[in-house]
Amino acid sequence: MTNSIYSDYPPQINSAQKEFLVRTVKDWTAQHGLVIRPSPAFISKExxxxxxxxxxxxxxxxxxxxxxACFEEAKALQTVYNKLYAAITCNEKWIGDIMEDLIDVDDFISHLWKVHLAVKEEGYTQTLSLGLYRSDYMAHVPSDDTAPSLKQVEFNTISSSFGGLSSLVTSLHSELLDSPPGHPIAYPSHPLLDSNRPPENTSVETLSAGLATAHTAYGPSKSSPALPTCILFLVQEGERNVFDQLALSRQLTTTYKIPVFRLLSSEIFDHTFIPSSNPSRPLLYRPPHAESTSFEVTTVYLRCFYTPTDYRSERDWEARTHLERSAAIKCPTVLNQLAGSKIVQQVLAEEKGTDHLASFLADTNPAILARLRETFAPQYDLSVNSRGRELALNPITAANHVLKPQREGGGNNVYKEAIPEFLQSLPETEWKRWILMELIQPPAEAKNVALRPDGEVLSGHVIGELGVYGTILWDQAEGKVLQNEQGGWLMRTKAKDVDEGGVATGFSSLDSIILY
Amino acid sequence: MTNSIYSDYPPQINSAQKEFLVRTVKDWTAQHGLVIRPSPAFISKExxxxxxxxxxxxxxxxxxxxxxACFEEAKALQTVYNKLYAAITCNEKWIGDIMEDLIDVDDFISHLWKVHLAVKEEGYTQTLSLGLYRSDYMAHVPSDDTAPSLKQVEFNTISSSFGGLSSLVTSLHSELLDSPPGHPIAYPSHPLLDSNRPPENTSVETLSAGLATAHTAYGPSKSSPALPTCILFLVQEGERNVFDQLALSRQLTTTYKIPVFRLLSSEIFDHTFIPSSNPSRPLLYRPPHAESTSFEVTTVYLRCFYTPTDYRSERDWEARTHLERSAAIKCPTVLNQLAGSKIVQQVLAEEKGTDHLASFLADTNPAILARLRETFAPQYDLSVNSRGRELALNPITAANHVLKPQREGGGNNVYKEAIPEFLQSLPETEWKRWILMELIQPPAEAKNVALRPDGEVLSGHVIGELGVYGTILWDQAEGKVLQNEQGGWLMRTKAKDVDEGGVATGFSSLDSIILY
Structure with missing residues (x-):
């Protein structure tokens, strides 16, 4: 049933149609800022x-x-997910218990946890916390005669990207569907395209509104005399996805009239400081191009520091601590980042023991919690005599699973039949570094055509991943939620062989959706 | 007086300020489509x-x-200029008399004239004609104690470019002036920048509205059964300034819901045709990507065919004739293109003989005509015993002039003291191929800094050229004007040595203006 939807999609195109579409898309992306900086492998530094x-x-x-139905469900659950991850972040003890177990497994987690402990010891000066989240899902179609269900791949609590570009892809496809006006011929006629249009995509508006809400909630300058306030985007050196971020700062500047600056994570200590004389610890930013003007940072938006390689030396960890102890609202805090780690996702999904969902979301209707739980793919640790160990070692059940390292930013996954042999090649003491997850089975017949950043056009079988954006602002001290919104989405479409061979020979592209 | 305005402008910037401005401008242009395709010398085909x-x-x-005052005057005169060039175009005999003289001098002019004669013999089937014009000026400051006056450099009746990008440059500079909101520090403080803002720039709206007016004026399809209608942009192969053109088609599509197609001039015969059975001669366009759907072209917008090199063979001239004889409204017609040739500008400026302005614009207030005439730089032919010959051969008066070839798209100009010697090196029979023009003297102290398409940043003395856009739709048969508008402008800033060394070692950049 589901596969028949995908089997003759997208429509066949001849070479003239392909040439027209490719040229139109190339021109459209450049005209509308749906662009990236090219990789050095494509356009060399020389x-x-x-x-x-x-x-x-x-x-x-x-x-x-x-x-x-899956799209609507993902949207409906987003504010519940927002609340869940805020509640987890408020439960420092619960996070701590999980993290303490990981300290010898994962340097990165361990370092983050120490940043939190150091700031906790000094005392946090900012209790507000901002989350800009993206919950990623696949449509799960285990067999052709069951209705597709929504399964979560991961929940991102830091640097949730592509919101700035994904609404542009929605516009691109929507325009193509109606191009030219009144007599659409850009795409060949196809039942799925002739009347369907991608749903509204407010990712830029939603994410920017989240940042603007935090900026306002910060209140007046804590400096004396008062300083002008700003939002600070902290970014990676050599970031190629800069226009995704600029879409948000443009919205903040034009719609909200909020000053936004960008700063490399490596330059935090060069241009920001916390006056030691001010117990409120405001974070001051002194722009290198106008050093006589200081701004007070209301909100630190991290588009860096999410992966171990972002910390090249102890100085980077000190910079993270410097931000964490400041009065700026962090998006996210260290605790909120930790709440988004893989291990938390696995603990939440555990079917035995404490009902974590019910305790974190005590005031939420149990029927909603059941729907949330439905989005979890079964996942297991590999402790002695556990269900996980049993499933992983049996080649028949292993065939339906993926083995993922618990480390954040860690190496490759191990798939299916390769799992038992792989585990047996490791000492058992190492097994606790891995999580077993049931494979999500996306529609097998899904296909698409993609324009790559080097201009190549690839087509073939694909796997689509839907991300839904949400923002939440809460008071970490009282657990009180000040704002909780859902809005905007991202479709990412990957060549199917990426997930199977272990090597990414194919592509991952920004996409939009038509609903069926 | 005037020079003092320019002498300390733009403000000095240190390396941090320069780095910030350059990075911000680089990101802004890419985000907003203020871009071009790179030259092969910069990014190779490989x-x-x-x-x-x-x-x-x-x-x-x-x-x-x-x-x-010069800016306001240029805007005030634009609709008068529009009317003048429409009136000239309506006077086929007057143009013909001038062109007949040029036939042995200028192959290009001669070819265009023949296209007109051929279509005239068959009979024109479309009497409406659309002009999208740009009148280019400099501020003329012959001495520091006279007020600047407005002098016309040229009047463009075909492929008037940069309207799509110039309003973006105005937005870029305006945003920088107010960046960040409330506490502008992107530019160093400077009296000219602290309160001034660039004037509104509606170039995209104005030019698109002109095309949309023609589209509507075309009326219903002349085909049976009726076909959907469209505007056709005819463009050069390898056009690098494509985003300038796409800004207009986007506006036509989104605001007016008019189908717009782009077609290479070399492919006119592949995808357009005029059914021989239809005496109205509608121009039909069959998109290569949807060949079963034909559109009837209401308006042909030429962004090609303006320069001799655009006609590579007789087939290109046949294609131009094919368009000219069709029922589509041409922007511009061959006659209108001829009206914009250098020779016409020189004849209009002649101080002796017939008062051409008065006869073309008989119903216009003589005071307005006097103001129009004020914008002409004195220019002369070099006929025997003429004032032009006298001025050109005397080294003292030659020093204040430039010698320009009459040919369209012809070679380099000869400047100042080099003129007498140059003329004496030519047989006198050749002298009629040249026009002598008094030099316009722009502010000597003008300076700016430019980001080049290869990322280089150049600064130095510059010459600014202001273009003002206008559109006019008229009935060539009755001389009746249906629409006549002015709106939008372009500032182009060139490195000063371009005009003096004869070789363009410097740069020409898109700019905006602040008025003083």
Missing amino acids: SDPRGVTVTSAPVTLFPSPFPK | SDPRGVTVTSAPVTLFPSPFPK
Whole structure:
């Protein structure tokens, strides 16, 4: 049933149609800022030493079909998820118990936890916390005669990206569907395309509104005399996805009139400081291009520091601590980042023992909690005599699973039949570093065509991943939620062989959806 | 007086300020589509074989000062200029008399004239004609104690470019002036920048509205059964300034819901045809990507065919004739293109003989005509015993002039003291191929800083050229004007040595203005 939707989609295109679509998409992306800085493998540093060129972001030529019920469910659950992760973040003891177990497994987690402990010892000066989240899902279709269900891949609590570009892809596909006006011929006629349009995508508005709400909630300057206030985007050196971030700062500047600055994580100590004389610990930013003007940072938006490689030396950890102890609202705090780690996702999904959902969301209708739980893919630790160990070692059940390292930013996953042999090649003491997760089975017949950033056009079988954005502002001291919103989404479409061979030979592209 | 305005402008910037401005401008241009396709000298075909990269259009970092009175005068005169060039175009005999003289001098003019004669013989089937014009000026400051006056450099009746990008440069500079909101520090403080803002720039709206007016005026399809209608942009192969054109088609599509297609001039015969059975001669366009759907072209917008090199063979002239004889409204017609040739500008400026302005604009207030005439730089032919010959051969008077070839798209100009010697090196029979024009003297102290498309940043003395856009739709048969508008402008800023060394070692950049 589901597969028949995908089997003749997207429509066949001849070479003239393909040429037209590719040229139109290439021009559209460049005209609308749906672009990235090119990789050095494509445009070398020698060709463009001053870094002025851009190229098309990877995008699909067609929107991808997605089950309407799954899309609606993902949207409906987002504010519940927001609340869940805020509640987890408020339960420092619960997080701590999990993290203490991981300290010898995961340097990164261990370092983050120490940042929190250090600031806790001094005392946090800011109790407000901002989350800009993206919950990623697949449509799960284990067999052709069951209705697709929604399964969560991961929940991102830091640097949730692509909100700035994904609404542009929605516009691109929507325009193509109606191009030219009145007599659409950009796409060949196809039942899925002739009347469907991608749903509204407010990712830029939603994420920017979240940041603006935090900025306002910060209140007046804590400096004397008062300083002008700003939001600070902390970014990675050599970031190629800069236009995704600039879409949010543009919205903050034009719609909310909030000053926004960008600062490399490596330059935090060069241009920000906390006056030791001020017990409120405001974070001051002194722009290198106008050093006589200082701004007080209301909100620190991290588009860095999410992966171990972002911390190249102890100085980077000190910089993270410096931000954490300041009065700026962090998006996210260290605790909130830890709440988004893989291990937390696995603990939440555990079917035995404490009902964590019910305790974190005590005032939420149990029927809603049951729906939330439905989005969890079964996942297990590999402790002695556990269900996980049993499933992983039996080749028949292993075939339906993926083995993931618990480490954040760690190595490759191990798939299916390879799992038992892989585990047996490791000493048993190492097994606790891994999580077993039941495979999500996306529609097998899904296909699309993608324009790559080097201009190549690839087509083939794909796996689609839907992300839904949410924002939440809460008071960490009282657990009180000040704002909780859902809005905007992201479709990412990957070449199918990425997940199976272990090597990413294919593509991952920005996409949009048409609902069925 | 005037020079003092320019002498300390733009403000000095230190390296941190420069780095900030350059990075901000680079990101802004890519985010907003203020881009061009890179030249092969910058990004080679080997690096980007599929042509997917773009780079920043050349832009200045600062807006340039421009005399307010001159700007207002240029705007005030635009609809008069529109009417003048429509009236000239309606006087086929007057144009013909001038063109007949040029036939042995200028192959290009001669070819265009023949296209007109051929269609005239068959009979024109479309009497409406659309002009999208740009009148280019400099502020003329012959001495420091005279007020600046407005002098016309040229009047463009075909492919008037940069309207799509110039309003973006105005937005860029305006945003920088107010960045960040409430506490602007992107530019150093400077009296000219602290309160001034660039005037509104509606170039995209104005030019698109002109095309939309023609589209509507075309009326219903002349085909049976009726076909959907469209506007056709005819463009050059390898056009790098494509985003300038796409800004207009986007406006036509989104605001007016008019189908717009782009077609290479070399492919006119592949995808357009005029059914021989239909005496109205509608121009039909069959998109290669949807060949079963034909559109009837209401308006042909030429962004090609303006320069001799656009006609590579007789087939290109046949294609131009094919368009000219069709029922589509041409922007512009061959006659209108001829009206914009250099020779016409010189004849209009002649101080002796017939008062052409008065006869073309008989119903216009003589005071207005006097103001129009004031914008003409004195220019002369070099006929025997003429004032032009006298001025050109005397080294003292030659020093104040430039010698320009009459040919369209012809070679280099000869400047100042080099003129007498140059003329004496030619047989006198050749002298009629040249026009002598008094030099316009722009503010000597003007300076700016420009970001080049290869990322280089250049600064130095510059010459600014202001273009003002206008559109006019008229009935060529009755001389009746249906629409006549002015709106939008372009500042182009060139490195000063371009005009003096004869070789363009410097840069020409898109700019905006602040009025003084």
